[in-house]
Amino acid sequence: MNTNKQLPVTEQENELKNLSCLYEITKHLASASNLQDCLEKVVATLAAEKGMENGTVTIVNPTTGELEIEVAHNITAEARRRGRYKLGEGITGKVVATGEPILVPQIGDEPLFLNRTRTRGDERKKKASFLCVPIKVDGQSIGALSIDREYPDGFGSQSENDLRFLTVVSGLIAQTVQRVQKVNEEKEALRQENSKLRRELSARNRIEEIIGNSSRMQEVFDMVHRVADSGATVLLRGESGTGKTLVAKALHYNSGRRNGPFVVVNCSALPETLLESELFGHEKGAFTGANSRKKGRFEVAKGGTLFLDEIGEISPAVQVKLLGVIQERTFQRLGGSEILKADIRLVAATNRDLEKAVQEGHFREDLYYRLNVFPVYLPPLRERRTDILLLAEYFLDKYARENNKVIRRISTSAIDLLIQYHWPGNVRELQNCMERAVLICDGETIKSIHLPPTLQSAETVNSDKPLSLATAVENFERELIIDALKKCKGNQTRAAKYLDTSLRIINYKIHNYRIDPKQFKTR
Structure with a gap:
């Protein structure tokens, strides 16, 4: 003979509904990354599974100390904005202040019920019951969960069961609040750490002589650090006045050749005959006025960096000789036969459209490709x-x-x-x-x-x-x-x-x- 006490059918059904509802609520809370979204699903589930209408989650605003509606089911945004309470004010304020749940048999008969949202104006809603339970984190009330529900058979044991059920739900919500807050704190810590690392990286990448924190200049700094230690030829592109000479200096002083000379030649400032002599040097008697041997800039820059500014202005004849030096890494002084080694790092700069100059035949295509090994674009100030x-x-x-x-x-x-x-x-x-x-x-x-x-x-x-x-x-x-x-x-x-x-x-x-x-x- 089975002596186990059998629950009435209606009570069994109620327990099954509770379990089913808790299962759905737990699923929503377990997958929560956005607290507001999951709370909206919780109150919607309470309405669908348990017939609990106007489900509302109210949270204490840490800045104002007031209770504000976080989510509400079947309540307009305007009504939510009106639903503000001070601690101890109204039923909800009293629940949060005392940390104890409250049952109101009929909303219309309760003087403490303030109806700030103005959603319970008709007679049917006034006869509904109001259940409110606190949401506690570490013993501290941070808000409240409340619902409206009609009891056709009268206010009795069913309402007590619902209050206990809502207390369980509020406990689950509290755990989720803690979890989401912890995740958000960790995300914020990671964001701050990431921001700190970016600032440190930016500070490391920044070149002391060049002023700029914009994203465009960060790209320039990054390119300079990437190519500085290599021997690759760098072509600096950009309008006049953008700082190409400063970047050329940065390339030199951040490279392994920093202890060698940094030699600058402005190719647009010298006529063709003087430019050739300036670059490669000349022997005594090489031309009228050459009274002594002179070292060229390629020779002077030995072990360091040679910066050819305004490279787009050089004549076709000088382009041919320059191409030979870049290819062979050797050169001869004007009027001389000795072959000298070009032990230099070459950096060139121009504000001209070299691609257009190549198409028009003003600049040698093969020289362009020799110079354009590692282009760096300097943005205009605008x-x-x-x-x-x-x-x-x-x-x-x-x-x-x-x-x-x-x-x-x-x-x-x-x-x-x-x-x-x-x-x-x-x-x-x-x-x-x-x-x-x-x-x-x-x-x-x-x-x-x-x-x-x-x-x-x-x-x-x-x-x-x-x-x-x-x-x-x-x-x-x-x-x-x-x-x-x-x-x-x-x-x-x-x-x-x-x-x-x-x-x-x-x-x-x-x-x-x-x-x-x-x-x-x-x-």
């Missing part, structure tokens, strides 16, 4: 705008020290002009611009009036007429406020005192000019 302010401040410091001036900063209006300008002369033009500004500046700040007229043209400032008096005054006032916020590290009270005005006026002006004081705070 394509690395994030470096403009960095360069401007570097040149400001350099020329202020050279001219014994105390100039501490560049005004916001001047920065705007520097950033907006298209810089056809690239870094060299910016350098000249900042030197001029330092020379004519009599105060501690470089202002827009100290910059060349070319930067203040209609093309730069997008204006067809001069500023009105009101606009000019507004710009000046805005600059004063920004200057004060910078000095006071974003503290508006101190900025108001610095400007000898009231905090109310400063706040009004900051709002009016759309200034964000947070960006001036020290981190």
Whole structure:
């Protein structure tokens, strides 16, 4: 005879439903990577499997200390925004504050039920029961899980069973919150570590003499470090003033030939006859005026690096001889018969379109391929705008020290002009611009009036007429406020005192000019 107590059929069905529902909820929580998504699935499962409507998960906002609805089933976004409670306020606030679950037999009869979401206005919903249980992590209530449910047979043991069931679910949610938080913390730690490693790598890759943190310049630094130790010929491409000479020096001083000479030849500055003699040298009597033997740059650069700037300007005759030197690694002085070894690392540079010059027959194709072993493209300044302010401040410091001036900063209006300008002369033009500004500046700040007229043209400032008096005054006032916020590290009270005005006026002006004081705070 079987003496085991048999559960009533309805209770068995309820237990099976509970197990089925828990299984689905556990699946959602186990695979959770985004907490909000999985919580939405949990409350949707409660509605589908258990008939628990308006499922809501409310979490304590650590910043405000208020309870805010994280997810809600069958509740609009507007209703969710209204569902805010302080700890101890309403049923939900009381559950989180005390850490104890609460059962409300009928929503409409409970004075503590605030209905902030305004979703229980009709009579049917007022007769529904409200069940709310705390979500605890390490014994601390971090939120609450609540549902509405109608009990056709009256409020009784079924509601108690549901409350216990929701307590189990809230425990599972709490475990998931801990797990997801830990994963997110680990991800954030990895992100910070990755960011730190990137900064360290960037610092290692950075070349001291070259200023720039933009992604385009990071690519240049990376290319320089990759090829520096090899003996490969490097061809530097880029507009005039982009810093090709600095990169050539970096290639030399980061290579194994750093202890040898770094010899520069500007190929566009010399006529053909003199260039050939300059490169290869000559013997006494080789031509009229050759009164003694002279070493060429290939010979002078022995053991080091020879930098041929503006290589695209050399004549066809010199191109032929240069090709022979690159191929054979030997050369002869003009008028001489001795074969000399070219023990050099060759770096060339040009701002010309060599491919077009080859097509037009102005540049030898075979020489082009000999030079273009490892091309490095230097971006124009207009394509690395994030470096403009960095360069401007570097040149400001350099020329202020050279001219014994105390100039501490560049005004916001001047920065705007520097950033907006298209810089056809690239870094060299910016350098000249900042030197001029330092020379004519009599105060501690470089202002827009100290910059060349070319930067203040209609093309730069997008204006067809001069500023009105009101606009000019507004710009000046805005600059004063920004200057004060910078000095006071974003503290508006101190900025108001610095400007000898009231905090109310400063706040009004900051709002009016759309200034964000947070960006001036020290981190």
